[in-house]
Amino acid sequence: MKEGRRYGIIGIAVCLMAAGVWVVGEITGQATSAGVTVAASEAVTTAPLSHQEGQFIPLGQPLRTAPSPRSSRDFDRYYELRAYDGAPPAIPHPVATEQAANDGCSGCHQYGGWAPEFAAEAPRTPHPELSACRQCHVPQRTEELFRSTTWQRRSPPEIHLAALPTSPPPIPHELQMRENCLGCHGASAVPELRTTHPERPGCLQCHVPQAPAGTWSRGGGAP
Amino acid sequence: MDLTRRTMIRGMAAQAAMLMAARLVPGVRFSAIAEARPAALQWKKAPCRFCGTGCGVLVGIEGGRAVAVKGDPDSPVNRGLLCVKGYHVVQALYGEDRLQKALVRRDGKFVEVPIQEALDLVASKMKESIEQRGKDSVAVYGSGQWTIPDGYVASKLVKGCIGTNNLEANARLCMASAVTGFLSSFGLDEPMGCYQDIDHGDTFVLWGNNMAEMHPVLFSRILERKQADPRVRIIDLATRSTRTSLAADRSMLFNPQTDLAIANAICQELIAQDRIDQGFMERFVSIHRGKTDIGYGLEDGFSFSDEATPASFEELVEFLADYTPEAVAELSGISAKDIRYLASLYGDPNRNVVSFWCMGVNQHTRGTWMNNLIYNIHLLVGKISRPGNSPFSLTGQPSACGTVREVGTLTHKLPKGVVMNEEHRQKAADIWQVPVENIQPKPTYHTVEMFRALDRGDITFLWVQVTNPMVTMPKLGRYRSGAEKEGRFLVVSDVYPTPTTDVADVVLPSAMWIEREGFYGNSERRTQHFEQMLEPPGEAMSDTWQLIEVARRLGYEKQFPWSEEEHIESIWNEYRRFHAGPKHEMATYEMLRERPGVMWPCPDGKETLWRYNATYDPACEQGPFDFYGKPDHRAWLWLRPYEVPPEVPDDDYPFWLDTGRVLEHWHTGSMTRRVPILHRAMPKAYAELHPDDAARLGVRHGQRVRLTSRRGALELEASVGGRGNPSPGQVFVPFFDEGFLINELTLDAFCPISKQPDYKKCAVRVEKV
């Protein structure tokens, strides 16, 4: 009981310190709340990453070296591969065969990991139960278009929208087909999207889906 | 109220920094969350624009544009999953070359004109043709991409008002054998079961159906089923090894056309293994013999009508005696052991069997027979109209069922019944408010014959909507030059320029999919409504409204009285009257607006999941089964033999040519090729060869080959070890690419009963270029 209180006090102290950093940041006009979060993530990173030269290293393997080498996956590329936020990404690497709908995709993508031949983190699929991967994910064989398009890409959702520097950011996107958060936020994720605490499984306990603005109404005909 | 609350929160946000400590209290909500999104993204439901699976999509609309898609989790079809086409379906709206203005050909060149002027011209040309050459000189050709209201107003205008049966649709090229199969076996069109059969089935036999690419979401549903139950078996019966073959438990490759013999051999073996459900056969099935040696329709004016003679079970046994597994193994190339295995799966009383098929069975010079034969197998073992026991015909187009088959936009059909039947004509005349004499009792031209009539000059005015016959017609050369002949007036309504608009005299820009309100009907008898979510570009107008505008100019204001605001609802309510009654009751407009599709028959607001089964189908007058579509209340089992195809490989043309689709493109690609990710994944057509044939010809993957048939030639890249792998002696070419018109080579032979051409078999020569 007493110990619990002591941790509580320490917790509040840490929060206050973080708040202090935020306030200073606001005053000097340099740090945004996102900046603080990144800084925090650097400070506490547990780097559960396993990369080395050579063979594909699944994330399930014992941890070896850290920190991670710069992956070829970056945030712009992440969106380049998607027609809109939430669209199934195109396959950015060569594929061994056209014939199978799943030619060992799960070898790298079931858990994700480091693929040295592409010098890249293989992202982990958020929906491993679906096995016909090529039903939705297709490689791109040409840069050209058949006819040009007037498609307008919706700007991706803003991230790191925590109300407080220390509070968990809400989820700025749809959850359908992305129920497994570690798919996009696990250790093999794009750095901007990586969680600092992959060891905590109950993501939705602290991160809540954010409703689009202004559409809530009481319903039932109430004014 | 909401606004005040938000303003208040915003006010709080301004003071945020100073209220740091206060904010540390858990549970406080902050404005950053509410302010993050500039405009509200709204999700609205629609059926997918592409295939006949009919997945429910939710379209994200923002600022008057479609910006995102997700699978509708509430749709019983796809439960939230889509395929790559569905996920990018909204991009098909935004090709830069969308047709926005009407085009009229003057001195050989297209000029833009206001759409009202183009519609005047269409109406006057139609009138002129009727006056000079009679009613049967004008024709309308649509497709299974027509929404239900499009097809309905087309039928009312052509059959009810103008008074000709010159109304056809691309579905003739795609679903006609399924229709004649259903009608000859059950007396009523469309599957008895529904997609829930996948959840209840444990054995899936795919007859010439590359489901992994063509109906991917349904195939995924089968794969999920397999993950959940190790007893599940998937058998792929095909002429080419595909993604489906690789995912199946067994892949059996047979020689083209021998599916007829295989199905009969399965029946023979079921009898030999004593697997027949005697009780079911005696009470619910009657046996019939049809005509044989029925021809191929290669000549103009070909006609055929089948005749049923009753037959006994003994006659069936005798008929099947030729089809022993050994004899058929020799013919078909699949082993007698495999045939016995298939029979043991169908015959196992502890297995629920679903057969799926689509183009392989339907695009077949004996397509109706093949449909009958699959029903025969299910009838012999009584595995039909029960959850998980289902012969299931799949469709290719989003509303082949909803529009072409249910509204009946085929020469012999009416929204209810056929033109040959006086009662049916009377009913249509009553609902349409036209004199019954208007409706002609004789069918005119089916699709192939319609384009032959255009070539001959019997038809001089043709209006094509939502389809691309100058890519899809078999033996294309003849029909294109026919359409281009002097004295033919061709009107084409479409959303993009295509090889068909290229030969048109008038091009009308159409509103596409969610740019107007409409309904589609998918493979499982599910009708799906979609509202208008977007403004069509430029002067684009829905196909329904184009037809109404022309009908009014022809003097039929009384039959087409609706206003633009409510016409779709009014049309639906009028159309529903045709199907009133427990055998085909359609859902109400309100219900369809609300729900992610409703299956018919839907009497008293309740969907019928399994027809002809008294437990599920209130239209049954007896139990446990009542095949009420036939006068004897029985399903008809047909004696249908194996017959050779019209053209087989020989010394001059030693290869079989098979054509079809690929996952990434839908139909002729006029929409999917304008979707960046889809085009980039599958930029052009190719000729798939077996590695042994390729080695013999000295051709490597990516090198050019020339294919030559008796009708035409085409050069394109060879694909060896690519997407699919044809059997030795076969070549496969997808038809989506207007740059490589493979239908220049195909043969216009068709099933004499359904009049559906066979795009899967003709003879070609393959040479290295």
Ligand code: SF4
């Ligand atoms: S193309 Fe067919 S399978 Fe793919 S999402 Fe559309 S309806 Fe579903």
